[in-house]
Amino acid sequence: MQYDFFAPQRIVFGWGRRVEVGELARDLGQRAFLISGSRTLEANGELAAVINACHQAGVDCQHVATITHEPIVADVDSAVAELQQLEATANDVLIAVGGGSAIDLAKACSAMLTNSDGDSVQDYLEGVGRGLKVAAAPLPLLAIPTTAGTGTEATKNAVISNFDPPFKKSLRSNLMVPKIVLVDPELGASMPPSTTAYTGMDAITQLIESYISARAKPIPQALCAHGLELAIPAIAAAVEEGTQREARERMAHAALLSGMAVANSGLGxxxxxxxxLGVHLNVPHGLACAVMLPTALRVNRDVRLAEIAQLGRLFA
Ligand SMILES: [Zn+2]
Known part of the structure; x- marks a missing residue:
């Protein structure tokens, strides 16, 4: 047996633990730059609380971007330009608070600030770029997910889209795994039911696809099995009764485990x-995964029968 295993350097998990963000940021950099997702975070005071906690820990913190859609090339290029103007360096830390979109934007910015051979992030994207690679270590990133789905807080890629020409591709490097992940499931309590359902099904699809992947490995498979044990009984309660603590904790933990699994075993x-489906029909990522999962399992049934049967027992 031979394998490598990549994971964030430190995982801080727990209900209410977002109050620790200041000290965590201080461990990573002198100044902090904040990239956020949904405007609800601004409206309900969560962003101000992050900035305050940083200041109290002696870390200057500036809010540089809000993103409410899956990031496109232009979003990355303009946020990078702004961070360059603010003279962000490897001594500073990026903090991402939000769903997959905010964390992916921050991951891409952190890599582009230290890898500047291209004119645009597009030059570095798989399949559509100029083949440039992320070779220098990105700025340290503190990722604080507010949805429980993509697991991007623990992966080594950022998904970047474009509409003309249409594509959705990854910026990928082993160096891009966030340094610290702070998962506070309480942040998910205000997520609307549809977002909870889509992101939850994204996590479940990732756990299944990573488990049955031809590149499956023992540690990721153990994480997947545990993640599915957590998520399957909890997703309905999380959707129907969003403030239920146990359901939110289970879904947040399952999403985190799915990210670590995906980073090491890939998907399907x-x-x-x-x-x-996302780029041509504007279908949200998690919904697209949920729609495709039954077909994906049928297509893979003959070649991964043993693995699918093992998972079947978890659902029994
Ligand atoms: Zn996914």
Missing amino acids: FAHGVAPA
């Missing part, structure tokens, strides 16, 4: 098709 058929 459903995730192969989901980006096309």
Whole structure:
């Protein structure tokens, strides 16, 4: 047996633990730059609380970008330009608070600030770029997910889209795994039911696809099995009763485990098709995964029968 295993350097998990953000940021950099997702975070005071906690820990913190859609090339290029103007360096830390979109934008910015051979992030994207690679260590990133789905807080890629020409591709490097992940499941309590359902099904699809992947490995498979044990009984309660603590904790933990699994074993058929549904038909990523999952399992049944049967027992 031979394998490598990548994971964030430190995982801080727990209900209410977002109050520790200041000290965590201080461990990573002298100044902090904040990238955020949904405007609800601004409206309900969560962003101000992050900035305050940083200041109290002696870390200057500036809010540089808000993103409410899956990031496109222009979003990355303009946020990078702003961070360059603010003279962000490897001595500073980026903090991402939000769903997959905010964390992916921050991951891409942190890599582009230290890898500047291209004119645009597009030059570095798989399949559509100029083949440039992320070779220098990105700025340290503190990722604080507010949805429980993509697991991008623990992966080594950022998904970047474009509409003309249409594509959805990854910026990928082993160096891009966030340094610290702070998962506070309480942040998910205000997520609307549809977002909870889509992101939850994204996590479940990732756990299944990573488990049955041809590149499956022992540590990620153990994480997947545990993640599915947590998520399957909890997703309905999380959707129907969003403030229920146990359901939110289970979904947040399952999403984190799915990210670590994906970073090490990859994905499958459903995730192969989901980006096309997203970029051509504007289907949210998690919904696209949920729609494709039954077909993906049927297509893979003969070649991964043993693995699918093992998972079947978890659902029994
Ligand atoms: Zn996914």
